[in-house]
Amino acid sequence: MSELHVGDRVELLGPLGRGFTVADTACAKLLVGGGIGLVPLFLLAEALIAKGHKVRLLMGGRSRDDILAVTEFERLGVETYVSTDDGSLGEAGIVTRVLERKLDKYPCAEVYACGPMPMLAAVEQVCATRNVPLQVSLExxxxxxxxxxxxxxxxxxxxxxxxxxxxxxxxxxxxxxxxxxxxxxxxxxxxxxxxxxxx
Ligand code: FES
Structure with a gap:
């Protein structure tokens, strides 16, 4: 693609696969993401907001370099919470700690996550323990x-x-x-x- 020029023709196949399914319930919509995993969550946040839902996004990463597009999410009207392992941006610590606090506050919640597999596995553990529905987008x-x-x-x-x-x-x-x-x-x-x- 880097060698394409303006006006070149390309063939595309799609859409392929399955995306997020949004339940139209009053439960809190909590999005959890890190790194490039934040990109698909942007489209999900747009869709949720268009349906009138309040969206909270928990962004996690090892350092500030893993946290993308905070401003873009906030411009959409998303409430963002940032945590980094090294404390270089937002709260110091892992994102699941923030997730646990949010689930204490909003026990009726649906969680949507995308990011590195260790993060998804940790999110899954938290949600399974509390019986909270979770959808994950795998890379x-x-x-x-x-x-x-x-x-x-x-x-x-x-x-x-x-x-x-x-x-x-x-x-x-x-x-x-x-x-x-x-x-x-x-x-x-x-x-x-x-x-x-x-x-
Ligand atoms: S089976 Fe070929 S990419 Fe999934």
Whole structure:
């Protein structure tokens, strides 16, 4: 794409996969993101605000470099909370600590998250403990985008060697209900699923 010129023609295939599903409930909408994971949350925040919802975004990262577009979110009307591991921006500490405080305040909540896998796993643990619905948007290297190359698979809930359950991030995701994924076995993208393919 960097070699394209103005007026060049390109072929696009899409839209592909599944996006976030927004429940029209009165429960608090809490978005959790870090790094490039904040980008899809911007579109979600726009959609939620267009439907009249109040949106709170918890932004986490190792340092200030992982925190993007605070001003853009705030211009939309999103209430933002920043935390960094090294304290270089916002509150010092991990984003799940902020999430726990928000869930103490808003026990009726829906959480939407996108970011690095360790962050998503920590968010999943908090939400599962409190029985709060969580949707996660996974990041994966994708080649075909249509479920053919199997380069983007993750382990689904109930996966075992005897009963494999692989899901294609491109086709069945990239947004999953957290309950669809196998968190106990450390969801890993790009594992490949040679037998049987994806569901
Ligand atoms: S990118 Fe090829 S199966 Fe997902």
């Amino acid at each position: 994966a290297h994708m080649a075909c985008g249509v479920g053919a190359c199997l380069g983007c698979v993750v382990k689904g809930a109930g996966h075992s060697d005897q009963a494999p359950n692989y899901l294609c991030t491109c086709k069945e995701g990239p947004v999953f209900d957290a309950k669809e994924l196998d968190w106990g076995r450390a969801v890993a993208t790009g594992a490949g699923c040679p037998e049987g393919g994806c569901r």
